[in-house]
Amino acid sequence: MSNDRRLSAPGQLSAGDDLTIGGVATADLPEGPLAEFATAHGLRPAAERPPIGRYLQSLWQRRHFIMAFATARNIAMYTEARLGQLWQILTPLLNAGVYFLVFGLLLKINRGIPNYLGFLVTGVFVFNFTQRAFITTSTVITDSLPLIRALRFPRAALPLAYVMIELEQMALSMVVLAVILVLTGEPVTWYWLLAIPALLLQTIFNIGVGLATARLGSTVNDFSQLLPFLMRTWLYVSGVLFQISTLAINREYVAILQINPVAIYITLIREAMLKTQRLSQPGAKPFNAQKCHVWATLGHHVGASQQLQMDSAYCHAVTNPAHYWTYGIAWALLALVVGFYFFWRAEAKYGRG
Amino acid sequence: MAADKPMVVVDDLHVVYRVYGAGGDKGTAATALLRIMGRRTRGSIREVHAIRGVSFVAYRGDAVGVIGRNGSGKTTLLRAVAGLLPPEQGNVYTDGEGALLGVNAALLDDLTGERNVVLGCLAMGMTKKETKDKYEGIVEFSGVGDFVDLPMKTYSSGMGSRLRFAIAASKSQDILLVDEALATGDAEFRVKSHARIQELRKDAGTVFLVAHNLEEVEQTCNRVIWMERGQIVTQGENVIEIIDQYIAASGGAPVDRDPVTGARIHNRVPAKT
Numbered sequence: 080m081s082n083d084r085r086l087s088a089p090g091q092l093s094a095g096d097d098l099t100i101g102g103v104a105t106a107d108l109p110e111g112p113l114a115e116f117a118t119a120h121g122l123r124p125a126a127e128r129p130p131i132g133r134y135l136q137s138l139w140q141r142r143h144f145i146m147a148f149a150t151a152r153n154i155a156m157y158t159e160a161r162l163g164q165l166w167q168i169l170t171p172l173l174n175a176g177v178y179f180l181v182f183g184l185l186l187k188i189n190r191g192i193p194n195y196l197g198f199l200v201t202g203v204f205v206f207n208f209t210q211r212a213f214i215t216t217s218t219v220i221t222d223s224l225p226l227i228r229a230l231r232f233p234r235a236a237l238p239l240a241y242v243m244i245e246l247e248q249m250a251l252s253m254v255v256l257a258v259i260l261v262l263t264g265e266p267v268t269w270y271w272l273l274a275i276p277a278l279l280l281q282t283i284f285n286i287g288v289g290l291a292t293a294r295l296g297s298t299v300n301d302f303s304q305l306l307p308f309l310m311r312t313w314l315y316v317s318g319v320l321f322q323i324s325t326l327a328i329n330r331e332y333v334a335i336l337q338i339n340p341v342a343i344y345i346t347l348i349r350e351a352m353l354k355t356q357r358l359s360q361p362g363a364k365p366f367n368a369q370k371c372h373v374w375a376t377l378g379h380h381v382g383a384s385q386q387l388q389m390d391s392a393y394c395h396a397v398t399n400p401a402h403y404w405t406y407g408i409a410w411a412l413l414a415l416v417v418g419f420y421f422f423w424r425a426e427a428k429y430g431r432g
Numbered sequence: 433m434a435a436d437k438p439m440v441v442v443d444d445l446h447v448v449y450r451v452y453g454a455g456g457d458k459g460t461a462a463t464a465l466l467r468i469m470g471r472r473t474r475g476s477i478r479e480v481h482a483i484r485g486v487s488f489v490a491y492r493g494d495a496v497g498v499i500g501r502n503g504s505g506k507t508t509l510l511r512a513v514a515g516l517l518p519p520e521q522g523n524v525y526t527d528g529e530g531a532l533l534g535v536n537a538a539l540l541d542d543l544t545g546e547r548n549v550v551l552g553c554l555a556m557g558m559t560k561k562e563t564k565d566k567y568e569g570i571v572e573f574s575g576v577g578d579f580v581d582l583p584m585k586t587y588s589s590g591m592g593s594r595l596r597f598a599i600a601a602s603k604s605q606d607i608l609l610v611d612e613a614l615a616t617g618d619a620e621f622r623v624k625s626h627a628r629i630q631e632l633r634k635d636a637g638t639v640f641l642v643a644h645n646l647e648e649v650e651q652t653c654n655r656v657i658w659m660e661r662g663q664i665v666t667q668g669e670n671v672i673e674i675i676d677q678y679i680a681a682s683g684g685a686p687v688d689r690d691p692v693t694g695a696r697i698h699n700r701v702p703a704k705t
Contacts, residue, residue, distance in 0.1 A: 430516030
């Protein structure tokens with residue numbers, strides 16, 4: 080027997096003793112503090128979170144896992160449904176259908192906005208992208224607990240994969256949106272390409288908030304109960320259903336609502352996809368008090384000519400439209416950095432459940 | 433000995449679970465409101481001190497059996513070694529990362545076995561090519577056969593644990609933690625997995641095995657830790673002796689052993705000569 084050292088307990092001198100049945104079982108610890116013994120042999124605490132650089136590196140190394148996980152989840156989501164993957168395209172279509180029914184056929188309101196249906200559907204799709212990212216990532220840690228407890232990998236891969244699933248869904252929604260916009264009379268222009276960088280910025284923003292909600296959802300159970308109310312409030316203050324600048328509130332509040340991240344991404348994508356929005360955005364033309372007033376009083380009537388509705392362009396812009404892209408980039412980077420840091424801080428604790 | 437490299441050092445480890453909504457609180461809206469108002473401070477939280485001051489060292493090439501009654505803290509200990517449970521006091525030091533194989537740990541239940549194999553390999557950090565190369569071997573080792581195309585929720589518990597073991601054992605892990613994962617496998621799989629654990633040990637890893645099948649521990653492990661109520665009763669390399677003590681303490685009948693090798697003598701099965 081060669082493991083003599085292991086049998087020598089403190090105070091036991093028979094270090095050369097072989098294993099014999101009938102001997103006394105004693106603790107076989109090395110002498111001195113165990114923590115020092117461990118560090119001397121280059122051991123690291125098991126529940127230690129890796130430094131941020133190494134964490135990013137291992138995350139990059141798992142990029143194939145992220146994509147494979149996203150695809151697998153996406154497929155599993157629809158396997159129980161008879162129509163299967165068709166739901167990916169049916170979901171945005173039905174979404175748009177509901178709004179067409181309510182606002183196109185029943186309510187007959189336009190809120191002074193030319194091509195109100197196109198305006199509304201674009202807003203709903205873009206808002207939905209962020210909303211879905213929030214809601215799905217809030218349960219990603221609890222959903223994947225068996226995987227987390229079985230294998231070691233950077234946990235940020237999971238919320239990242241969920242955002243990728245939503246991005247794929249969003250890409251399909253954009254195809255549906257393009258068809259709807261053409262049907263509502265919007266021209267196909269080169270401006271449509273601007274929707275790509277805008278969506279990329281929104282994706283980065285979603286990753287950031289997704290990481291943060293993933294951590295919150297993993298420990299605070301009350302959070303997922305609260306989330307639907309938060310999202311509904313956010314829906315109403317982000318100008319999905321109306322133009323924020325037409326709200327009869329202080330201009331400071333209007334500005335705050337306008338630069339909220341979801342409103343920024345909605346505006347950027349609306350301006351890329353809808354010519355009517357590009358041209359009727361307040362501030363698009365030099366201020367003209369009379370035309371603006373006419374729009375504010377007559378432009379909201381049902382049956383008002385599109386020309387009259389376009390006159391909102393002569394009103395004052397509260398937030399300078401030239402700054403929208405800056406805000407879009409700033410929100411994306413801020414969310415990513417804060418969300419990532421927040422998620423990484425608890426990296427060692429996600430297996431706790 | 434120079435070759436004796438410690439792989440796992442557990443230093444006075446304490447692990448505490450906090451259970452929310454445990455007894456004492458009726459769980460009604462009224463009590464929740466009182467709690468929020470600060471009248472009752474966190475009345476519904478119960479602390480379970482699952483591991484209370486455990487220390488041991490495991491070396492490279494060790495196969496450590498962890499025995500003890502249900503609820504003695506075996507699974508918690510393994511989770512802590514795997515780095516999945518943060519210690520309340522003390523610490524766990526490891527060389528490399530631990531992979532935990534538990535009987536309840538399904539990977540992703542609603543996905544097919546095939547996808548689980550691919551995802552498992554990629555999650556462990558293999559490249560796409562490595563995953564492709566290992567795929568056949570994993571499926572064959574697991575023995576799930578044609579079921580590989582079906583969602584894992586359709587598997588029997590034995591098939592599921594076999595596939596999970598096959599995935600985690602495909603990569604030479606630094607530290608492999610097997611929690612009853614082999615208990616549900618059939619005889620043939622136990623032989624295969626036993627051989628694989630020996631191989632992993634040769635690859636300079638360390639294996640921890642929690643099992644209620646004491647004969648399996650005797651055959652597989654060179655060290656054993658006996659736990660009771662979150663503390664170590666006894667540990668050491670005299671595996672057979674400790675197991676006999678444990679059996680005696682549990683009130684079981686003594687095991688007939690060959691006086692030279694210590695191997696069990698099964699009276700009902702005639703020994704092969």
